[in-house]
Amino acid sequence: MPPRLAMSGVRHRYGATQALSGVDLEVRSGEVHALVGENGAGKSTLMKILSGALIPDAGSMQLDGEPYRPQTPADGRAAGVAMIYQELSLAPDLSVAENISLGVEPTRGPFVRRHELRERARAALAEIGRPELPLDLPAGRLSVAEQQLVEIARSVATGCRILVLDEPTSTLSQQDVERLFTLIRRLRERGLAIVYISHFLEEVKAICDRFTALRDGQTTGSGDAKSTPADRIVAMMVGRAVDDLYPRTPRTCGETVLSIRDLAGVAKPESATLDLRRGEVVGIAGIIGAGRTELLRALMGLDPVARGTVRVATLEGWQSPSARWRQGMGLVSEDRKREGLALELTIAENITLPKLSGLTPRGWVTPAAQDRASQPLVERLGIKCRSPRQPVGALSGGNQQKVAIARLLHADVDMLLLDEPTRGIDVGSKAEICRLINELAVGDSVAGRAPKAVLIVSSYLPELLGLCDRIAVMCRGRLGDARPVEAWSEHEIMLAATGAKTEPART
Amino acid sequence: SKPAASVDAQPAGGAVAPAAGKRTIVMIPKATQSAFWNTVRRGGEKAAQEFDIELLWKGPSRENDRAGQKQVVQQFTNAGVAGMLLAPTDSRALAAEVRSATAKGLPVLIFDSAVEGEAGKDYISFVATDNTAAGRLGGKHLMDLVGKGGKTILFRHMEGHESTTKREDGALEEMKTGGAEILSHDRYTGDSAAAAQETALNMIDVIREADGIFASNQTASEGLLLALRKRNLAGKIKFIAFDASPLLVEALRNGEIDAIVVQDPVNMGYQSVKLMLDHLDGKPVDPLVVTDVKLATKANMDDPAIKPLLE
Amino acid sequence: MPADPRLPTRIRSLLDQLGPLLALLGVWSLFAALRWDIFPTWENTQSILLQTAVIGVAALGGTMVIISGGIDLSVGSLIALVSVTVALVLRGLASGGDSSAADASGYGDAALAAVIGVGLAGLCGLSIGTMVIGRVGRVAAFIAGSLVGYIAWRSGLDYRAALPLAAVIAAAAWWGEGKLNSSIPLSPFIVTLGMWGALRGAAKGLADNSAVYPPATPLNSLMRFPSAPIEASLILRPQYWWSPGVWIFLALACFIAGVLRYTQFGRHIYAIGSNEQTARLCGIHVERVKLKLYACAALLTGIAGVLQFSFVEVGDPTTGASYELGVIAAAVIGGASLSGGVGTILGTVAGALLMSTINNGCTKIGLEVWMQEIVTGAIIVAAVTLDKLRHRGAG
């Protein structure tokens, strides 16, 4: 029996970038196949070719032995390829039901059969285990996680032979991830072929049967997902062994630089109390929607504060973001594309944006001065680019994230607020970013760099446990006490985050 | 001819007129902002004060806006005014409105430009300048100045504008019969002095070769004058302007302009209101009243007959 | 007044949509209170509706374009072009046939002229759509072919030879464009800004720089008030309520509202405006929909052009200046968002009515033109502000 999907020698180039240079992939029916690789390895590009959104420059594809060459996404869907893209792709103004059938509406003549449309949506939501999602609400009013669920519902609503999930879990809560896995298993039993893309090897090991690794647009290996050791997979992806994911050098705590007392935002957080000292890394765990992002935004002055106090060094009260930068606080946003970076602007421009004064003696801002200021940071963080004058949009995800962090270093802040700094980033870059965070917290007395205070929000518990000195858990807008990392286990954090375990009463 | 009896038989309007029994008459120009129409308005206001009526003033905000003017006319057809004075932007476009207003018992008087229909039946009277004759007057004077074989230019106003087209045709006819060598006659200068000036500056090489120029309305004249000044050609080329404005009158005095064809807008406004009131009071009115067109030159500009026309 | 968030979604969305209607009602009541004697009459209602018809019909198309995330600046110029074309066709038909025949076939002539006018508009819409989806080359090919053919014909070639020549050249250029295999999508703003100038120029050129006076045809009566007297028995004869033009406007509004709400094409327009990328990935033929969309919008503008012709009874190349801004204002007052995905026909109709009501009411209460312009400007800003306030309360 031929495999469900066979792709061979697929090549694709975007302008000057050769994204794929000969990729082979084979997926059988009734299996979950992991596609792994670094940022920019070409995973999404390959899947876009499969779905018909991109047309390959060379190579061939076969579905169940039949030649398959889609020209548009419509062809792909007609051939039974369903896809959940990496970027949210919903029409925010259309209703949930309409989004679920978008492009393949049931029609009678030119008219949409609205009743059937709703029925279909209802069935799909029930299938993914979330029948309570409202059918008539515009999709844009849902939370990001719920939107992701609607996308998953869309892909199961229309019958398909192959389901592609491109990093579906990055915005899902633990509970929804479990539900998704149950669904995937059910679909696998029905004989679907599923391609699963993720940067989390744990997930790959938990749900996938086989894997294929990509590097620089080429297939570097494939094998059995369960039996191949994780470091072999990593080596195939990165091309070298990543030894220590979470380096930790002894750190010394300094003075308290930030202290928050009973802080509340307009909606979230409801109450947060925390002290942050120089030279330590504090993590905030919690499930999605707990209000961690809002806490950081309120601290940074991006959202209004309803109540409570924030004291930065000796200054107290709510401040505008620009005052915060001047006080030595900087934020890396969780949403790189929407908020974090100005994608059309150059790397140098993005790095120097928070602090343009003082680039030249007379206060002018010249591109040359911006280059001069950013070049050392580009080198120190190992940002892979041709020149600091390249637009940020041309970089891979990991490198974009490094630019966002370089910005904090340029402004020379003392407090780094990092919101999901490794979301959607491959293992190699993740290790580099973790190394950098450690380096910053430790400081460097030789180079005259003082230790910094780091506050990390992350949904990835191994990372928090590996990086942080102390961890606090946020649950439904309330931030629990920060306790030393040794006092936590993954299980305990999950219990606290879901509110299953009440915390020791605060005195 | 005599005004038709049917019009006279209409009951005098004003039954629904607001404001303490004062009769209200509306005057609708082709556009509300230009020196010419505001001078007409002044004439109208003078009569309104004299006869103690209220004069409304409303029109489209742009010259040549047929649809806009038609809307204004429709809005007043059922607004309870006693009479309507209209300067139609187009003889055809406004004809139906004029007829239907008359049919509804609202007397309409046409001024400045013609409308299709029969004076005394479809409307009570027509008070106007003869635009073709005005154009001829200017063209003739220009030919007198440049002589046979002189090189001339005609500066047009806007595409599809009826009264200026008549002037332009009249002037062109005179130029042709006068044996002029016409260098250019197809330049539309647009609806503002700025645009006219740009056009003139762009044609400055043609203008330099010309002996005389005729511009068919105020904005074209002003634009041309300014361009000539900018290029130090003012006064060196024979220049006939149309309609008075402070800028043009001053230029006439300086000798930068040789003559201005002037209409009598004050009188036009005054006569229009007066005729309408005569009609409302049941007096017979002439169906056609032609207001004067005169040629103002440096020599005669202070004559008592001309001077008021230049203010 | 923000819709209460606890109400069911459907009722809330209905309340949201009624916003512009409420604004209309408010403004209407204000004027009615100020001049109860002459403003809220049946006759005046007729004239308000009549004055809304042209911009209203064009605004239906404008709303479709705005919902799709585009914009159309060429509306006014296209209306002028269509009005000139209709007038020219009518004149040509009348001078061609003998006069008695022309009289008899008045309806035929009128229909033919209207169809040619609207068809030309559709062609312009297709060009706009083609350029927006990135096939400028095709439009260039088409124009190049026509130009060569025209020049050949003018320089003495027989039209039977000139036409194939034009076709061959256009086809060659078209084929060449296809070989390039590259679409260069342009923003609708730019394309229609170009068309704004080009179509206006074409109208002036066609009309030979002056207004075109065709013979009277039944087309002229589209925008006349119905001749029936205003009386009680009118209730039973709705055809006499308003002029045919107003009925055309209302019928088209219902039709387009239905298309937008109940057909796949309509829903795809919303999807494209909401998120074009998503629409494409979900298998919607974005290019095809856009092409249809711009053609549709231009057809509507074409009908507006015919109405405008019938209103002024002259083919006027300078008519309709800045109608495009009126169209956009109507849609935006009606709740459409310039970033796409949001907008309704009901709102747009209310917006268009609001503007002509203000226009009419200001005249009735004796406000001067300049004050009316200030008031209109202020109301546009106020309407959008209130709309945003309401939505924030709801969302």
Next chain:
Amino acid sequence: MPADPRLPTRIRSLLDQLGPLLALLGVWSLFAALRWDIFPTWENTQSILLQTAVIGVAALGGTMVIISGGIDLSVGSLIALVSVTVALVLRGLASGGDSSAADASGYGDAALAAVIGVGLAGLCGLSIGTMVIGRVGRVAAFIAGSLVGYIAWRSGLDYRAALPLAAVIAAAAWWGEGKLNSSIPLSPFIVTLGMWGALRGAAKGLADNSAVYPPATPLNSLMRFPSAPIEASLILRPQYWWSPGVWIFLALACFIAGVLRYTQFGRHIYAIGSNEQTARLCGIHVERVKLKLYACAALLTGIAGVLQFSFVEVGDPTTGASYELGVIAAAVIGGASLSGGVGTILGTVAGALLMSTINNGCTKIGLEVWMQEIVTGAIIVAAVTLDKLRHRGAG
């Protein structure tokens, strides 16, 4: 011609910027070839530059706004308002003082009028900015206060009482608005669409519906050609090359180019246009920058208005119609993107020059107005297409 991707980034970005200049050169050469006798003369160059000055200066502000991701539709109306204001002030000053004094202080009068005109424009810009950042209430407060004060004054109140009354009401409304503590950001399109009508109305109202003819002042000579004869020795006396207005335009262009390129304010404008959220995150006071930006742009438009006044020597409330589209076209031809973040002053200047060169050249080669309009429309589309092609090649 796509810039070669192998070239170093700097040279490529330079080539990219030179695109519009090359287009300008091409068009210029074409006309020069067609009419070498009258087109490429020194005198004609003076004309072209003079005609670019007004739109050019306004386009500098327009470019800033477009780079920030906004749009300004009120340019033409504001130019008219400023030109009327300047004329009124000059007339008032002349009739106020006795004539001999007026003659002596001609320069003073001129300067005062210009400053008042530009200042008024700045105020309008501030209002636009205030509404764009969501503080419509403040503008409403200001207007309400002024209106009440004005009405009180008109109805007989002494101005010493009316002024404080106005101030108190404005302050109260302002304070109330502050209490609401809610900003409702409006899209610049809507705000300036409203201002497009309102400012035009204000200009007409101020001018009492007709052009305002002030006495001659030195202001008029801003846009006259230098009286020096055209000869070789001119090279050493650049002040006689062009009229002062052209020098003002060029100086402002250099100044604004410097501001955009070398100051924090300028870089912040690019950042906001590229991604407003990022800008806010990076500690840029987005609201403050926008306020400054719109005020700046309006000041430039105000200067354009003074130049326009000095060009036509009359305060004309109908002047400058659809200049806003000319401004946008200049910026867009010059490579600015309507979605923000991209654009240069060099490009805009080239774009503005391109348009007046086409205008001038078409007249020189005897093209009729309507053909010129078609050509201009086609060139706008073509320029943007080529620009996109070039960038795609490079990226």
